[in-house]
Amino acid sequence: MINKQDNDAGQRKRExxxxxxAGQAANELDSLxxxxxxxxxxxxxxxxxxxxxxxxxxxxxxGPDMARxxxxxLYCIMAPEELIYAAGxxxxxxCAGCFDAAKTGEDYLPRDSCPLVKSxxxxxxxxxxxVFDMCDVVIIPTTCDSKRKLGEELSAFKEVWMLxxxxxxxxxxxxxxxxxxxxxxxxxxxxxxTPDGRKCRRITxxxxxxxxxxxxxxQREIRRLLDLRKADMPPISGRQATAVVNSYAYAPVAEWTxxxxxLNDSLEKQAVSGKPKPRIYMAGSPPVFPNLKIPELVExxxxxxxxxxxxxxxxxxxxxxxxxxxxxxxxxxALASRYMAPCVCPSFAPNQDRLYVMKRNLQDYAVEGVxxxxxxxxxxxxxxxxxxEKMLKEMGIPMIRVETDYHPEDVEQLRTRxxxxxxxxxxxRKAGAKG
Amino acid sequence: MKISRxxxxxxxxxxxxxxxxxxxxxxxxxxxxxxxxxxxxxxGGTCFMLALQQTIxxxxxxxxxxxxxxxxxxxxxxxxxxxxWCGWVCPLGFxxxxxxxxxxxxxxxxxxxxxxxxxxxxxxxxAFLTIALVIPVWVAFPLFCPGVALNLxxxxxxxxxxxxxxxxxxxxxxxxxxxxxxxxxxxxxVLGLTFSAVTFxxxxxxxxxxxxxxxxxLIMSWFRRISFLKLKKEDVKCTRCEICYNVCPxxxxxxxxxxxxxxxxxxxxxxCLKCVENCPEEGALKAxxxxxxVYVSSQRKFFDKHISSCxxxxxxxxxxxxxxxxxxxxxx
Numbered sequence: 001m002i003n004k005q006d007n008d009a010g011q012r013k014r015e016x017x018x019x020x021x022a023g024q025a026a027n028e029l030d031s032l033x034x035x036x037x038x039x040x041x042x043x044x045x046x047x048x049x050x051x052x053x054x055x056x057x058x059x060x061x062x063g064p065d066m067a068r069x070x071x072x073x074l075y076c077i078m079a080p081e082e083l084i085y086a087a088g089x090x091x092x093x094x095c096a097g098c099f100d101a102a103k104t105g106e107d108y109l110p111r112d113s114c115p116l117v118k119s120x121x122x123x124x125x126x127x128x129x130x131v132f133d134m135c136d137v138v139i140i141p142t143t144c145d146s147k148r149k150l151g152e153e154l155s156a157f158k159e160v161w162m163l164x165x166x167x168x169x170x171x172x173x174x175x176x177x178x179x180x181x182x183x184x185x186x187x188x189x190x191x192x193x194t195p196d197g198r199k200c201r202r203i204t205x206x207x208x209x210x211x212x213x214x215x216x217x218x219q220r221e222i223r224r225l226l227d228l229r230k231a232d233m234p235p236i237s238g239r240q241a242t243a244v245v246n247s248y249a250y251a252p253v254a255e256w257t258x259x260x261x262x263l264n265d266s267l268e269k270q271a272v273s274g275k276p277k278p279r280i281y282m283a284g285s286p287p288v289f290p291n292l293k294i295p296e297l298v299e300x301x302x303x304x305x306x307x308x309x310x311x312x313x314x315x316x317x318x319x320x321x322x323x324x325x326x327x328x329x330x331x332x333x334a335l336a337s338r339y340m341a342p343c344v345c346p347s348f349a350p351n352q353d354r355l356y357v358m359k360r361n362l363q364d365y366a367v368e369g370v371x372x373x374x375x376x377x378x379x380x381x382x383x384x385x386x387x388x389e390k391m392l393k394e395m396g397i398p399m400i401r402v403e404t405d406y407h408p409e410d411v412e413q414l415r416t417r418x419x420x421x422x423x424x425x426x427x428x429r430k431a432g433a434k435g
Numbered sequence: 436m437k438i439s440r441x442x443x444x445x446x447x448x449x450x451x452x453x454x455x456x457x458x459x460x461x462x463x464x465x466x467x468x469x470x471x472x473x474x475x476x477x478x479g480g481t482c483f484m485l486a487l488q489q490t491i492x493x494x495x496x497x498x499x500x501x502x503x504x505x506x507x508x509x510x511x512x513x514x515x516x517x518x519x520w521c522g523w524v525c526p527l528g529f530x531x532x533x534x535x536x537x538x539x540x541x542x543x544x545x546x547x548x549x550x551x552x553x554x555x556x557x558x559x560x561x562a563f564l565t566i567a568l569v570i571p572v573w574v575a576f577p578l579f580c581p582g583v584a585l586n587l588x589x590x591x592x593x594x595x596x597x598x599x600x601x602x603x604x605x606x607x608x609x610x611x612x613x614x615x616x617x618x619x620x621x622x623x624x625v626l627g628l629t630f631s632a633v634t635f636x637x638x639x640x641x642x643x644x645x646x647x648x649x650x651x652x653l654i655m656s657w658f659r660r661i662s663f664l665k666l667k668k669e670d671v672k673c674t675r676c677e678i679c680y681n682v683c684p685x686x687x688x689x690x691x692x693x694x695x696x697x698x699x700x701x702x703x704x705x706x707c708l709k710c711v712e713n714c715p716e717e718g719a720l721k722a723x724x725x726x727x728x729v730y731v732s733s734q735r736k737f738f739d740k741h742i743s744s745c746x747x748x749x750x751x752x753x754x755x756x757x758x759x760x761x762x763x764x765x766x767x
Binding site for chain 2: 170172212213216217219220223318319320321322323324325327329330333334337338341342352353356357359360363
């Protein structure tokens with residue numbers, strides 16, 4: 001009797017939790033939909049996010065095939081998803097942005113860890129959201145402290161494979177270690193069988209080749225989208241673009257790519273008129289759907305996010321795999337290179353490369369101001385603020401540092417600061433035009 | 436035309452011209468900065484290494500004066516296109532590329548020489564060069580063991596894998612033999628045959644195996660600062676993605692690693708331009724001739740090359756296109 005009551009209470013709690021997660025996601029989708037101008041088709045991407053977080057139906061995104069395949073959850077962007085596709089499994093990326101889940105996660109993780117990690121923990125512990133529940137394994141690269149320890153804590157609830165990422169990138173030793181890790185991951189995937197008998201295939205040159213091709217097509221389209229945003233009047237707002245890229249985390253690559261190709265085609269035709277808005281670059285911690293708080297604030301206050309360096313945004317799919325030959329050795333080497341060498345995650349030290357990437361983006365996208373987003377607890381991005389600020393000063397680009405978490409309570413306070421920043425940029429532009 | 440195809444075509448044409456040029460009456464001189472081997476009777480021109488050793492071996496004023504002219508011509512040739520002679524012209528390079536491609540078709544793995552390995556074996560090309568420069572002096576002035584000295588005429592050529600492999604490829608297998616005239620010639624031909632065998636096998640498991648040991652390449656690399664043809668890098672555009680390193684036949688790390696350097700024509704670089712062809716960043720790498728860009732990396736080139744590489748067996752391309760069309764119709 002008591003057990004039943006407990007179960008009922010647990011059930012109700014779970015439902016309440018899922019409703020809260022769905023509510024936040026639905027709100028965010030609503031406000032994203034509003035912000036669009038013209039008749040560009042973002043339906044597919046919003047649809048993916050809606051199905052994952054609101055209607056909680058992952059199967060409609062992936063099709064009936066999904067039930068026969070192992071599902072592999074990924075954190076960060078260091079685990080090569082080409083390997084997972086080639087092994088006949090399904091990759092989904094789990095870095096989460098749900099506020100309510102972050103609250104739950106706080107019971108399991110230190111208060112000072114970042115909200116992204118707490119949110120992911122919360123969604124794993126409070127079962128119910130299918131994208132988390134369906135994962136047979138999660139792969140966690142040892143990037144920042146939070147992610148590394150998250151791996152350990154998650155292992156009480158899920159099968160966790162840790163992937164050891166070297167923190168000094170450009171030595172022969174780290175390249176060798178990392179290559180070994182990727183080979184080990186390949187072997188581990190090939191031997192993987194779920195308890196109910198779904199298994200991965202052997203990874204062949206042909207399978208890996210076509211998985212790499214699929215990713216390359218996605219990358220070609222994402223670069224097209226990025227190029228479109230270089231225009232004086234970008235045809236798509238920054239948070240919409242972020243949502244488009246975010247949705248990749250849960251969608252099959254081929255379908256997502258053809259939807260993006262359509263989107264790019266229609267964006268190319270679209271003529272945008274009006275007054276150019278101050279062009280903002282989002283630096284720092286990644287905004288992950290449904291936590292698009294900061295890009296949203298920037299754009300509500302009259303700016304436009306033209307580019308970012310987020311691992312869930314413009315940097316997620318930017319770098320391609322280029323293998324010298326079509327054989328397994330070269331493909332794996334190329335994968336290893338792609339997933340470590342160009343990555344400018346601040347968990348690497350030294351991370352001077354990040355400044356180069358940023359500098360190029362600031363020039364290419366004619367950026368006028370930088371919003372440096374620091375998620376509370378994301379200490380590594382905060383460490384690099386001074387370095388970035390120094391470079392920006394030399395380039396004559398103003399910067400504002402915004403520290404926040406997933407909680408909506410500080411929005412109004414941040415709004416005032418962001419508004420002032422954007423007004424300042426407008427004045428600066430006018431002064432520049434006169435001078 | 437893709438630049439890799441163009442390079443293959445030029446390599447093949449050069450091979451024919453340099454190996455069989457005399458049939459067409461070609462005489463391209465003896466200052467060629469490429470392995471146009473003096474042991475191939477039908478050659479169209481002669482490798483600079485021969486003139487270099489012959490001159491030192493003769494050690495007379497007249498020969499030195501004649502050599503000045505050869506050296507000048509050699510320098511001009513190297514200054515014009517730099518070590519592109521190695522990547523685009525060299526007959527031994529062509530054979531190595533062929534062997535490596537054959538290996539790739541048969542589906543075997545291959546090795547890369549990491550920077551530390553390369554540092555450890557860097558002395559070998561200096562040793563070859565020293566042999567080519569010092570032993571001819573002994574030949575000119577055989578103050579001791581004159582019998583040995585006289586048989587060491589053009590010592591590097593006797594050890595060079597080109598002496599054995601190139602005549603073989605030009606249809607003359609007679610060179611693959613040990614010269615029993617004297618103990619010295621036996622020793623030198625055994626050494627040469629060993630190097631040839633090592634190079635032959637090496638070329639199938641390591642891209643451009645011989646080029647790392649080549650003393651002619653070493654001499655040519657000294658001209659790289661004043662050469663017209665250069666490899667340049669736009670620092671801010673480079674994401675250090677390592678692709679240029681992975682495709683480089685000479686395993687040069689510095690191209691992606693260097694920061695703050697515009698000229699990235701490093702000593703080992705053969706200017707094959709594979710790095711430019713495979714660089715996914717718009718204008719990050721380029722080949723310049725007299726400062727003018729002649730071949731520039733671009734993302735379009737990268738994706739065209741790498742996506743179409745899936746060949747006939749890949750069905751997903753066709754499907755992808757169909758889906759796109761389908762979606763277009765829906766959107767319309």
